[in-house]
Amino acid sequence: MSTEPPPIEVRHVSKAFRVDGRFVQALRDVSLMARAQEFVSLIGPSGCGKSTLLNIISGLMEPDEGVILLHGKPGEQRLGRIGYMPQRDLLLPWRRLLDNILLGPEVMGRDLEQARQEARELLPLFGLQGFEDAYPATLSGGMRQRAALMRTFLCKQEIILLDEPFGALDALTRRTMRSWLLEVWARFRQTLLFVTHDVDEAIFLSDRIYVLSPRPGHVVRELTIELPRPREERVVSSSTFAAYREEILAALGL
Amino acid sequence: MRDKRARPSQRWRPLGNWRYAPPFVLLLSLLILWQGATAIWQIESYILPSPWEILQAGIQARGLLAQHTWQTAQETFWGFLLALGAGFSLGLAIDFSPFLRDALYPVLVISQTIPIIAIAPLLVIWFGYGIWPKIIVVGLVCFFPIAVNTADGLRAADPEMISLLRTMGASYKDIFLKVRLPGALPMIFTGVKVAITYSVVGAILGEWVGGSKGLGIFMLRSTNSFRTDWVFASIAVTAVLSVLLFGSVKLLERLTLRWYYTAAREERWEEIQKK
Ligand SMILES: Nc1ncnc2c1ncn2[C@@H]1O[C@H](COP(=O)(O)OP(=O)(O)O)[C@@H](O)[C@H]1O
Ligand SMILES: [Mg+2]
Numbered sequence: 001m002s003t004e005p006p007p008i009e010v011r012h013v014s015k016a017f018r019v020d021g022r023f024v025q026a027l028r029d030v031s032l033m034a035r036a037q038e039f040v041s042l043i044g045p046s047g048c049g050k051s052t053l054l055n056i057i058s059g060l061m062e063p064d065e066g067v068i069l070l071h072g073k074p075g076e077q078r079l080g081r082i083g084y085m086p087q088r089d090l091l092l093p094w095r096r097l098l099d100n101i102l103l104g105p106e107v108m109g110r111d112l113e114q115a116r117q118e119a120r121e122l123l124p125l126f127g128l129q130g131f132e133d134a135y136p137a138t139l140s141g142g143m144r145q146r147a148a149l150m151r152t153f154l155c156k157q158e159i160i161l162l163d164e165p166f167g168a169l170d171a172l173t174r175r176t177m178r179s180w181l182l183e184v185w186a187r188f189r190q191t192l193l194f195v196t197h198d199v200d201e202a203i204f205l206s207d208r209i210y211v212l213s214p215r216p217g218h219v220v221r222e223l224t225i226e227l228p229r230p231r232e233e234r235v236v237s238s239s240t241f242a243a244y245r246e247e248i249l250a251a252l253g254l
Numbered sequence: 255m256r257d258k259r260a261r262p263s264q265r266w267r268p269l270g271n272w273r274y275a276p277p278f279v280l281l282l283s284l285l286i287l288w289q290g291a292t293a294i295w296q297i298e299s300y301i302l303p304s305p306w307e308i309l310q311a312g313i314q315a316r317g318l319l320a321q322h323t324w325q326t327a328q329e330t331f332w333g334f335l336l337a338l339g340a341g342f343s344l345g346l347a348i349d350f351s352p353f354l355r356d357a358l359y360p361v362l363v364i365s366q367t368i369p370i371i372a373i374a375p376l377l378v379i380w381f382g383y384g385i386w387p388k389i390i391v392v393g394l395v396c397f398f399p400i401a402v403n404t405a406d407g408l409r410a411a412d413p414e415m416i417s418l419l420r421t422m423g424a425s426y427k428d429i430f431l432k433v434r435l436p437g438a439l440p441m442i443f444t445g446v447k448v449a450i451t452y453s454v455v456g457a458i459l460g461e462w463v464g465g466s467k468g469l470g471i472f473m474l475r476s477t478n479s480f481r482t483d484w485v486f487a488s489i490a491v492t493a494v495l496s497v498l499l500f501g502s503v504k505l506l507e508r509l510t511l512r513w514y515y516t517a518a519r520e521e522r523w524e525e526i527q528k529k
Contacts, residue, residue, distance in 0.1 A: 060421060079420050079423055080424075088414060093513050094436040096513075106432075107422040135516050
């Protein structure tokens, strides 16, 4: 492995919230990292601080303790440097689909004509062709999620954070979406930090997985997934896959 | 990966099709009842003229009515523009800083408890008998709902949407123009619709205190000369003017907020109402 510092590293991060005068410890001493072009998943029970961690990494929040390093240097100004897809799709209802997708390039002051052209070419990959002019309210959940994902990828950041992007979808749609996400990722090859609470999804997608404990969130296990790529659906029924599943479930205490 | 709900809105209907039939029928039945009542009890026309007499009187006085209506329409227009400017600016100011919010909001609420009818004569003393006092009265009557709805609408922005833009490195101005203002528009339009409903009545109020032209003046003069039919004719014109103004705002709203009035949303409401 190279000695270059990883694009993103979280070091000894802790975070507590004050809720009704009480302290709620959301994260306790979390350390993890993602290498260039790596697909890393964070898996943990609901409420263990996964979203909080992504909020901190993106720069929306600062940790109480610990640091976020970008390429080995303290990332003091992280806003605008990391692509973030929050749990809700957050499409702006007053913008047509294509204008929603182009929000990133627009805000960042990039060449909009060029971005629009590229977006149009990519619409089929995201299954959104023909809906450029539709308002979000008229789209299905799956489409909205793909649009949000496309918006995130088109921000063209080297690091992308995805917070349970398929969390709100039904099990069948999730299955098609995960193979499709790998296709998309193969094309953009950004460093991905993927949050989920679905064990199979994490194994299927990732190069590496961090398992978090219940609140306060803490890394209890790190696994490298050595399934060959490109991955196909039937890998799910292999014995290696089952072994990984056992390991993660054990780490989750299930 | 497609499903059939995900179809761009085609059934876009700016004003609905038959939605305006019920009020029309109701209004017509009331007029017929009124006509019948005046005939049965042979009510004197200077006490209560029949709708038919009112219509005839209106047509007879159409030249006069048109002049006065034009005057009132002008007062309404400029006064409403003033209210729009002042209301929106005040809404922005309230939104701009917590200090201004704390300072301005209560004062605005108190300002609404002052009876306009008490201020209007003062306005005449300060600004004379010209069009200005009327414009100001319309402004005073109309600015409040616009100011409040602008301030509250801007506040109602989804914090997560704002966060999303911040992760893209957006500036305060970007967030305001791309998230908060567009999101506030439905509420601002609601304020504007309330305001425009009061606007014509505001102008007439302004005329009553001092003036020589306008529907309000025409009403006063007709009352004094027992031309009750003309009083009702000018009331009818006032109502028509108000409805027309309201209708234009509504139409503008539908055109501006096409994202808000998507076919999917309308259908959902129809379903809810069926239950
Ligand atoms: N802004 C906040 N203020 C107060 N408490 C918060 C805030 N954000 C998260 N929390 C709390 O922190 C804990 C972790 O939340 P979250 O990061 O959303 O978990 P997850 O995404 O893993 O489900 C929860 O108990 C939640 O209530
Ligand atoms: Mg979460």
